[in-house]
Amino acid sequence: EAQVTQNPRYLITVTGKKLTVTCSQNMNHEYMSWYRQDPGLGLRQIYYSMNVEVTDKGDVPEGYKVSRKEKRNFPLILESPSPNQTSLYFCATKYRGEWYEQYFGPGTRLTVT
């Protein structure tokens, strides 16, 4: 079954404690992206990757890091989380190219206290 998985699905943590949210896909998609969703602001892109070892900033990259060492995985790293990073996070994947739709993971709800 084609799927995008994210872990954890829910996380409550404290300010400054490093965390990683994993994203994995089994569709051999080149393109992977992280978004955060906040009330009234909609979805905003954090980082994206066009292929292995190729990553670039989205609209709101501050406070986040990513890596793309394998095609199937695209982890999102918060080195020192702060309360303003409390949000709902989505990973999405697609084939590279304009005419392909994105497939979204189930979301990770992160609370930073």
Place this chain on the structure above:
Amino acid sequence: KNEVEQSPQNLTAQEGEFITINCSYSVGISALHWLQQHPGGGIVSLFMLSSGKKKHGRLIATINIQEKHSSLHITASHPRDSAVYICAVSGGATNKLIFGTGTLLAVQP
């Protein structure tokens, strides 16, 4: 002003009603996407279109490229259609999606 604007922000309908959600955009695009997000759930792609009209079951999406406008219609609405409907546009080499803020639809029995 946001690059993708949706209206209305909130919509309540009675079961069986015909529903229209509108999306306007101000940037050049390759495609427009309609997405559905159920409460507490993930995001599912409903349509991706670059011209004309697409239909899937009771859902119809149209786009007018000249007017930079798209509509999502739901015929014979049902409580299970209750969700947030999100319009997004894509274009350019980065494959970036630009999202509207969504329309919260509640269909009452």
